[in-house]
Amino acid sequence: MPPPPAHAQRSAAGHAPDGSGGSAIAPLTGYTVALATEQRRPALAAPLEEAGAKVVAVQALRVVAQPDEDELRTATEQCLAAPIDELIVTSPFGFRSWLNSAQRWHLADRLITAFGHARLLARDGAAADSLREIGLREIWSTAAASTDDLMRYLLAHPVAGQRIVVQVDTPSLRELCQTLRRQGADVVEVPTYSTAVPTHAEHLRRLADQLIRRQIDAIALTSPEATENLLEQADRDQRRPEVLNALCDEVTAVCLGPLTAAALTAQGVRPLTGPIGYADDFLATLIAVLPSNAVRVALGPHQVEIRGQAVIVDDRLIPVQPVPIAVLRTLARSPGRVMSCADIRRNMPTGAAVDDHAIEMAISRLRRALNGTPLIHTVMRRGYRLAIGAG
Incomplete structure (x- = not known):
């Protein structure tokens, strides 16, 4: 497989046609969209606001830069079970934490040796520096400095039979790992984070109330944990049926991918999903579809x-x-x-x-x-x- 290009190409979630015959009114003006993510002020809000939407951002989960030790060790041992073809490093802090844990388990030297035989793909310069610190030199990245672009590059080439190790620093990245698997790759996810429920349950409770009252026209969910936390809070408040009815009726649910959608589809909801798991394509789907309502x-x-x-x-x-x-x-x-x-x-x-x-x-x-x-x-x-x- 050739190296990533010096100048990565990425599609932006621009304004989709809204069927209004050239109206100056933006396609999502008059719609309210909820974003349920791990961030209080998600970057995903900007394209929706540019398209005219009123955005309600809800922190549906917390991401903690402290991995589950048992899960991390299991993933590390899987990395060492066979040669690695591709290693993707998404964050320097997470990568260094992983190596520190491997050092405690006396696996760090074996892990670094395994990395030396793989092609190294780093999200950005800081991630590349974390690889250089352990003596590795030939490191590839993309000009846009994003994990999505690294994955977009990989998926533009045949990956069937490739063994790909991905240092996962955010739940949403699991969707792209799943896409690699569907394309035939053997993917080892190395989680360098853990998740927790939001600090304030009132945020999810208020979101459920807005869904039930149809004050939200669409909800965008970016990880399985975001979906599950919303439904579990609705359960605690004895409002799950009302939330599900809203999502089956007038509220459009858009999920980053099939993993994020799984908890809804199991309840009979048919959410829209992005075609692959890229954040910009996922938003483009929402911007294109919501005006049709x-x-x-x-x-x-x-x-x-x-x-x-x-x-x-x-x-x-x-x-x-x-x-x-x-x-x-x-x-x-x-x-x-x-x-x-x-x-x-x-x-x-x-x-x-x-x-x-x-x-x-x-x-x-x-x-x-x-x-x-x-x-x-x-x-x-x-x-x-x-x-x-x-x-």
């Missing part, structure tokens, strides 16, 4: 688009409050059907929390916000309906 209505000369938390009328964005938008989405699911206040309440995810008067007030607020656009019709003594012609 909009309901579009042609009312004479007016073009109306109902998004997650807003309405667009002739390229004019109108933010809508939670109860009115919930009423509007309920009507939009059955365009043309006359629904009484009781019908609307039964079909709203938060229907039990509102009465007929609240629904009537929500309709009134919608009409004022829409400035006379006849999107909702009143049918005397029967109820309301969305204008016929919804798409």
Whole structure:
């Protein structure tokens, strides 16, 4: 296999077409997206915000730079069981911690010898320096200095039959290791971290409440632990069925890969997944798919688009409050059907929390916000309906 190129090519999660015929409104404007990751302020938020989304970042797990000793020793012994073709070093601190543990087990010399026969791939200059410290010199990296780019390079070439050791410093990297396995590689994951539940359970509890109330239009999950912690917190609060119903209904779940999705698919949810496990492709999937959930209505000369938390009328964005938008989405699911206040309440995810008067007030607020656009019709003594012609 040839060395990585001097200038790595990577695809960015840019703005996907939103089908709005050249509208100046960004594709995710009017949508709220939750990011459930190990970071309080994830870098993944920036592309979503550039695409117009309101981002709710939730730390769904904590990553601790302290590996489980038993798991690390098992992985180390697996490394020594056969020759290594490729070694990927993702963080200098984790790599040095691994070697320090191997020293205590009297395995460090054997491990360094095994590394000397492998091709060495380092995430960045600091990771490369950690390899040089043990006497290794021929080290490859990519210009973008990212683990995704190293994996992208490997997967662009045949890896079947290759024995690849990956120093894993974050749970999301497990998805790319799984992709290598699907391509026929023998992958040894060396975890130089451990995970823990979030310090504040209230963050996951609040996220579950927002999902149930449909105040979140999509949730992006980046690791199996993030998914499992969300569901386990919902269990503790006795709200798992409500969360699962939201994810099967109006809330789009997007998972980094099949490992992240596994806990949801086991419960009957069908989340979207990135094609391989790259963060930028995963975000591109979300940016491309979420706008397709909009309901579009042609009312004479007016073009109306109902998004997650807003309405667009002739390229004019109108933010809508939670109860009115919930009423509007309920009507939009059955365009043309006359629904009484009781019908609307039964079909709203938060229907039990509102009465007929609240629904009537929500309709009134919608009409004022829409400035006379006849999107909702009143049918005397029967109820309301969305204008016929919804798409």
